[in-house]
Amino acid sequence: MEVTAQSVWKNCLSFIKDNIQPQAYKTWFEPITAVKLTDNALSIQVPSKFFYEWLEEHYVKILKVALNKELGDRAKLVYVIKMENTYGNKQPFTEKIPSSNRSAVKSQDVDIPLKNKNPELKNPFIIPGIRNVKIESQLNPNYNFENFLEGDSNRLARNAGLAVANKPGGTSFNPLLIFGGVGLGKTHLAHAIGIDIKDKYPEKTVLYISAEKFTQQYIDSVKKNNRNDFIHFYQIIDVLIIDDVQFLSGKTGTQDVFFHIFNHLHQNGKQVILTSDKAPVDMQDIEQRLLSRFKWGLSAELQSPDFETRVSILKNKLYRDGVEMPDDIVDYVAKHIKTNVRELEGAIISLIAQSSFNKKEITISLAKEIVEKFVKNTKREVSIDYIQKVVSDYFQMDVDTLQSKTRKRHIVQARQLAMFFAKKYTKASLASIGSQIGKRDHATVLHACKTVDNLSSTDKQFRKYVEDIAKKLAL
Numbered sequence: 352m353e354v355t356a357q358s359v360w361k362n363c364l365s366f367i368k369d370n371i372q373p374q375a376y377k378t379w380f381e382p383i384t385a386v387k388l389t390d391n392a393l394s395i396q397v398p399s400k401f402f403y404e405w406l407e408e409h410y411v412k413i414l415k416v417a418l419n420k421e422l423g424d425r426a427k428l429v430y431v432i433k434m435e436n437t438y439g440n441k442q443p444f445t446e447k448i449p450s451s452n453r454s455a456v457k458s459q460d461v462d463i464p465l466k467n468k469n470p471e472l473k474n475p476f477i478i479p480g481i482r483n484v485k486i487e488s489q490l491n492p493n494y495n496f497e498n499f500l501e502g503d504s505n506r507l508a509r510n511a512g513l514a515v516a517n518k519p520g521g522t523s524f525n526p527l528l529i530f531g532g533v534g535l536g537k538t539h540l541a542h543a544i545g546i547d548i549k550d551k552y553p554e555k556t557v558l559y560i561s562a563e564k565f566t567q568q569y570i571d572s573v574k575k576n577n578r579n580d581f582i583h584f585y586q587i588i589d590v591l592i593i594d595d596v597q598f599l600s601g602k603t604g605t606q607d608v609f610f611h612i613f614n615h616l617h618q619n620g621k622q623v624i625l626t627s628d629k630a631p632v633d634m635q636d637i638e639q640r641l642l643s644r645f646k647w648g649l650s651a652e653l654q655s656p657d658f659e660t661r662v663s664i665l666k667n668k669l670y671r672d673g674v675e676m677p678d679d680i681v682d683y684v685a686k687h688i689k690t691n692v693r694e695l696e697g698a699i700i701s702l703i704a705q706s707s708f709n710k711k712e713i714t715i716s717l718a719k720e721i722v723e724k725f726v727k728n729t730k731r732e733v734s735i736d737y738i739q740k741v742v743s744d745y746f747q748m749d750v751d752t753l754q755s756k757t758r759k760r761h762i763v764q765a766r767q768l769a770m771f772f773a774k775k776y777t778k779a780s781l782a783s784i785g786s787q788i789g790k791r792d793h794a795t796v797l798h799a800c801k802t803v804d805n806l807s808s809t810d811k812q813f814r815k816y817v818e819d820i821a822k823k824l825a826l
């Protein structure tokens with residue numbers, strides 16, 4: 352009979368089954384599949400890193416005996432760790448043996464050094480290389496230090512970022528918390544630090560994640576009963592970058608788990624980088640113990656750039672995009688859009704687009720037209736988070752209640768109002784609104800908007816809710 356990975360593993364399993372508790376066998380061996388056999392090395396696929404470490408800690412001897420029986424004294428075992436959508440995102444963290452299926456964005460792959468740096472010393476039959484598991488760092492190479500222009504408004508944060516990138520975990524800036532208003536470059540700077548660390552220390556595991564996604568992963572892990580996996584995953588990262596930590600407000604479960612992850616990383620000299628739209632003192636509904644951790648390192652503010660910096664940012668962008676624009680136009684845009692770099696860039700992009708689509712020359716009057724529209728439009732920009740907070744405050748409930756599955760009338764109405772305002776005042780799609788407001792689908796959001804419209808015209812009290820909330824949103 353042909354010897355295959357499956358046949359070898361089947362024999363191993365029957366030996367193991369006879370020698371361990373049935374429950375343990377079911378839990379730790381049934382989920383494993385054999386994937387490859389080359390020479391005397393058998394590759395088995397396990398569903399998570401936690402799983403793999405558990406096997407190593409508890410069943411390494413029996414695995415060795417079973418494998419030696421099948422493949423002789425020189426038998427080797429290779430683990431293939433596949434986290435199948437473990438944390439429930441469309442683009443999950445994938446972890447693989449490096450030689451195959453590399454990510455399209457190679458620069459974002461990082462090695463995860465697992466527990467025992469030199470496994471041979473402890474487990475002679477496990478081949479080297481299995482620890483070179485890969486994880487995508489989710490960094491955007493377009494956000495780097497070279498194109499993050501320095502000015503008085505960001506000097507401290509930028510230089511602290513550079514210091515952290517030179518010595519991750521080795522400065523007193525741990526955590527480094529970058530805070531500031533909307534569109535001032537927090538995300539850009541956070542990525543730039545990560546990218547620079549990857550350049551300088553390719554062996555380090557860097558992971559960028561938004562607090563929102565982190566929260567979602569945590570919720571999913573609880574649902575799927577693999578909270579330990581979740582924690583473990585984050586504890587082995589060298590540089591953890593969490594964007595928009597204010598999103599954790601009011602989410603006590605996520606805060607708790609983050610607290611433990613943070614402590615572990617900090618104690619082990621790993622670097623934590625956080626961004627937030629507020630300074631720690633202004634953060635609400637974040638546990639005190641977490642806030643005090645945030646203050647351990649350095650909180651560096653990004654302020655609105657001054658006129659000169661705004662001009663440099665625009666000129667740099669134009670230069671990188673290969674577009675020429677007269678200085679007086681650039682100055683005009685920089686003079687009128689002051690508080691948000693994203694808007695600043697957006698206005699210049701619109702200007703270029705308008706002039707090329709309509710074959711119009713870029714003039715001051717065209718710039719004026721666009722800047723005016725831009726400022727008007729962006730005044731209405733408000734986040735779905737903010738809407739949920741305003742609505743739940745108005746009805747004196749917390750955001751979790753608003754998002755919950757309950758069918759209680761007043762909660763359903765609050766949720767529908769949040770959806771209605773999110774549809775009205777953000778650019779988010781129905782699907783995205785639904786997923787952010789209690790993980791509903793787009794049809795639910797559509798239904799909510801219709802219900803709010805109907806009730807506003809038939810129910811006086813309800814109309815008052817709509818008017819009050821609109822006022823609170825200051826739109």
Ligand SMILES: Nc1ncnc2c1ncn2[C@@H]1O[C@H](COP(=O)(O)OP(=O)(O)OP(=O)(O)O)[C@@H](O)[C@H]1O
Nearest residue numbers: 498499500532533534535536537538539664692693
């Ligand atoms: N100093 C800078 N130099 C060059 N580009 C910048 C600078 N600051 C911000 N930008 C650009 O402005 C845009 C918005 O920046 P970013 O998304 O990092 O802001 P943010 O503070 O994270 O915003 P939000 O509050 O919405 O999360 C990005 O395109 C970024 O590249």
